Amino acid sequence: MNILDKITADKRKEVDLKKSLIPINQLEQSFLFERQTISLTERLKNSASGIIAEHKRRSPSKATINQNLNVQDVAKGYENSGVCGMSVLTDGKYFGGSLDDLILARASSNLPLLRKEFIIDQYQIIEAKAYGADVILLIAAILSKEEIKQFSTLAKQLNLDVLLEVHNEEELHKSIMPSIDMLGVNNRNLKTFEVSLDTSKTLSEMIPNDFVKVSESGISTVEAIKDLKQFGYKGFLIGENFMKTDNPGESATQFIQNLEK
Numbered sequence: 001m002n003i004l005d006k007i008t009a010d011k012r013k014e015v016d017l018k019k020s021l022i023p024i025n026q027l028e029q030s031f032l033f034e035r036q037t038i039s040l041t042e043r044l045k046n047s048a049s050g051i052i053a054e055h056k057r058r059s060p061s062k063a064t065i066n067q068n069l070n071v072q073d074v075a076k077g078y079e080n081s082g083v084c085g086m087s088v089l090t091d092g093k094y095f096g097g098s099l100d101d102l103i104l105a106r107a108s109s110n111l112p113l114l115r116k117e118f119i120i121d122q123y124q125i126i127e128a129k130a131y132g133a134d135v136i137l138l139i140a141a142i143l144s145k146e147e148i149k150q151f152s153t154l155a156k157q158l159n160l161d162v163l164l165e166v167h168n169e170e171e172l173h174k175s176i177m178p179s180i181d182m183l184g185v186n187n188r189n190l191k192t193f194e195v196s197l198d199t200s201k202t203l204s205e206m207i208p209n210d211f212v213k214v215s216e217s218g219i220s221t222v223e224a225i226k227d228l229k230q231f232g233y234k235g236f237l238i239g240e241n242f243m244k245t246d247n248p249g250e251s252a253t254q255f256i257q258n259l260e261k
């Protein structure tokens with residue numbers, strides 16, 4: 001079993017348990033369920049920097065990135081830095097995140113928020129909305145074409161944007177459909193953790209122009225962004241490079257200043 005198989009097997013158990021504890025109609029009563037969502041896709045189209053900054057304490061590939069920060073401070077810092085959006089890991093077991101992180105980020109910033117989660121059930125999409133997300137992530141490697149269609153259609157009905165993540169050509173081909181807003185290419189192979197920005201570069205020309213292209217993972221320099229922009233990328237998802245510092249918001253501020261020079 002590779003790590004992605006393990007994560008999804010655990011996730012199924014977690015979601016089944018949650019479903020038995022908190023029914024969907026209870027989630028729909030959250031006051032955040034009625035909130036007007038903000039489109040990350042539109043922001044990225046009109047942004048010079050295109051940075052989406054992530055809150056990530058740890059990951060299967062890195063045991064500790066930063067455990068000492070307060071998610072509200074991170075969210076405020078990111079907002080002040082001028083990033084386009086924030087990604088919040090909500091997986092507990094492998095990434096040390098939670099839905100509380102999402103709600104706290106919502107309470108302390110007006111950025112479009114991406115729920116960074118391994119979505120394998122429609123329940124998690126309703127949950128994302130109930131906890132204040134604006135965008136969901138769908139990972140092609142763990143979903144069938146039919147699931148991608150169903151899940152993205154539900155997200156659109158809830159006014160959530162959809163970022164569909166791929167890592168290779170096969171995943172890309174099964175994912176291209178009108179209910180997707182953004183196509184993210186993960187430079188990290190989630191099965192082996194190998195990282196290469198060449199993945200974004202190679203897949204870029206196969207992505208139709210009507211999707212906003214996002215390059216994810218392993219980005220740590222402004223040069224990398226300038227390079228990826230030549231391949232049509234509009235969005236850049238950065239986690240560790242900011243989170244490994246004492247002040248991620250300040251790091252993002254400096255990064256964006258350097259990008260604009």
Ligand SMILES: O=P(O)(O)OC[C@@H](O)[C@@H](O)c1c[nH]c2ccccc12
Binds near residue numbers: 056216240
């Ligand atoms: O910390 P990095 O290398 O900048 O990566 C951020 C983000 O792309 C990464 O956390 C990520 C991309 N896709 C995912 C899917 C699940 C969990 C995490 C991820």
